[in-house]
Amino acid sequence: MLETLKTLGLQKNQLIKDIRTATPKDGFRGLPSIDINADENWQECMSVCPTGALKVADGEASIDLGKCTLCGECARYCKNDGIKFSKFHKLGAVNREDLIVNGELNPIKCKEEIKKFFGKSLKLRQVSAGGCNSCEMELNACSNANFDMGRYGVDFVASPRHADGVVITGPVTKNMAKALEDTYFACAEPRIVIVVGACAISGGVFQDSEEIDRSFFERHKPDLYIPGCPAHPLTIINAILDFIGAK
Numbered sequence: 001m002l003e004t005l006k007t008l009g010l011q012k013n014q015l016i017k018d019i020r021t022a023t024p025k026d027g028f029r030g031l032p033s034i035d036i037n038a039d040e041n042w043q044e045c046m047s048v049c050p051t052g053a054l055k056v057a058d059g060e061a062s063i064d065l066g067k068c069t070l071c072g073e074c075a076r077y078c079k080n081d082g083i084k085f086s087k088f089h090k091l092g093a094v095n096r097e098d099l100i101v102n103g104e105l106n107p108i109k110c111k112e113e114i115k116k117f118f119g120k121s122l123k124l125r126q127v128s129a130g131g132c133n134s135c136e137m138e139l140n141a142c143s144n145a146n147f148d149m150g151r152y153g154v155d156f157v158a159s160p161r162h163a164d165g166v167v168i169t170g171p172v173t174k175n176m177a178k179a180l181e182d183t184y185f186a187c188a189e190p191r192i193v194i195v196v197g198a199c200a201i202s203g204g205v206f207q208d209s210e211e212i213d214r215s216f217f218e219r220h221k222p223d224l225y226i227p228g229c230p231a232h233p234l235t236i237i238n239a240i241l242d243f244i245g246a247k
């Protein structure tokens with residue numbers, strides 16, 4: 001008992017009181033911006049990007065957060081600060097095209113019907129469709145003592161029968177394609193689809209692999225995109241809360 005109290009005293013209260021205003025620690029790479037006028041060798045800069053997320057051409061520049069692994073390689077390669085990553089972590093979007101950014105991101109607007117159905121309670125089934133376990137670990141962290149996503153009525157459940165939708169991680173390997181489809185249809189209607197991480201959104205570094213089967217997304221459009229590699233718990237929770245219209 002004494003030991004337990006001692007440990008609690010050392011750890012103090014680990015709960016992040018306000019998820020909405022909390023920020024990731026220093027070193028976090030968030031929303032990028034590109035200065036097209038900076039004196040950089042943009043062709044070579046683009047060539048170091050492992051996913052083709054960076055595009056600089058015809059006087060326009062953007063990074064596709066749906067593909068970007070936030071590895072920072074492009075910024076390291078720039079000699080004159082042509083690319084910078086801010087600490088801004090609220091990177092979720094409801095439209096795929098909104099993830100193609102240069103310094104700004106459209107905030108998520110909650111739809112009334114989504115708020116009506118899921119505003120107070122959202123149960124999700126996670127499907128790791130060939131993920132490396134990084135996004136899965138961060139999703140797990142969302143429910144731990146620090147982030148405690150459950151306080152907002154958002155929880156992961158063991159069975160898709162109890163779920164309002166699926167959270168997909170990984171590029172969707174051929175071996176997981178049917179299991180993903182089955183899980184989706186096992187959820188109650190109206191079911192939602194949330195994709196977490198560059199792999200799930202675009203295939204990420206596996207986008208050209210013959211071992212993936214992303215036809216699921218041709219049949220079922222994601223309702224919410226949450227970028228990262230892996231996505232940060234604060235990014236994940238804030239995107240979900242914005243999506244369901246929670247305070």
Ligand code: SF4
Nearest residue numbers: 049068069071072074
């Ligand atoms: S940070 Fe993103 S855009 Fe830059 S090299 Fe890495 S994946 Fe490409």
